[in-house]
Amino acid sequence: MPISTIGKTACTLGMSVDTLRYYEKIGLLPPVARDSQGRRHFAARDLRRLRFIQRAQRCDFSLDEIRVLLESRSCRDAARPEVARLTQQKLRDVQARIAELNLLQQELGNLLQRCEASGQGCPIIDRFDAPTK
Template sequence: MSSLPEGTRGADGWPIAIGQAARRAGISAKMVRHYESLGLLPRVMRTDSGYRQYGEADVRQLRFIRRARDLGFSLDEITVLLGLWSNRGRASASVKRIAQRHVDELTDRIASLQAMQRSLKALLNDCHGDEGPDCPILDDLAGDTDRRTASLN
């Protein structure tokens, strides 16, 4: 990591400050610092007074991270994907395996959420929602299925 004199910019406008890099990547400056602290983004150049300076490649990497997060990849998966992205000798099969494993996890999570939804809908259907104290939802949460069964009869 090197240091740049204050106000140094190339003819193409790079490097840029953290706020501008964050805006271009569609994330907050706090997330940029977080990703850098996790090692997802390499340490960047700094000005003489210590301000971070980001290049085009840094912003592309931040966009990659943001998109991977949008798709629900874990930070560990993103680390591996970043390594594959930067390795032109990679096998696309490696990337596909990671993506397929993630799809399988999402499928399992969706099935679990749908099961929760069905259970809650059944509880909502059983609840009178009136001024009375009996509540099958609370009974279920408390694990009091005997009371719930008795109140339904």
């Protein structure tokens, strides 16, 4: 695969140029090759690493967690327990958020029902204005 400029890489991956620079700055991406004018040129290995980062982000891993995952790529068998632990924690976090969202859905549904059943005033605003216990 030919070497790609920062603009073309950003466009190909749907990332901003600033994000690519930031990843390099914080060490998530190793220093990228540069030409004599200092312009970055991304190789196929850089694009593979950036796609890995994107996929991990879509699974809600933080940049620090992604750093651990990236480091684990070189010794997959030895890293398996740590990667499994990180993934299990991420799954628990997602399950907790889903439970919170389910409660929120119920609360909003109840508020909307009260609003639709009310002949006057605004039960939603009244609920938000109510003193806490």
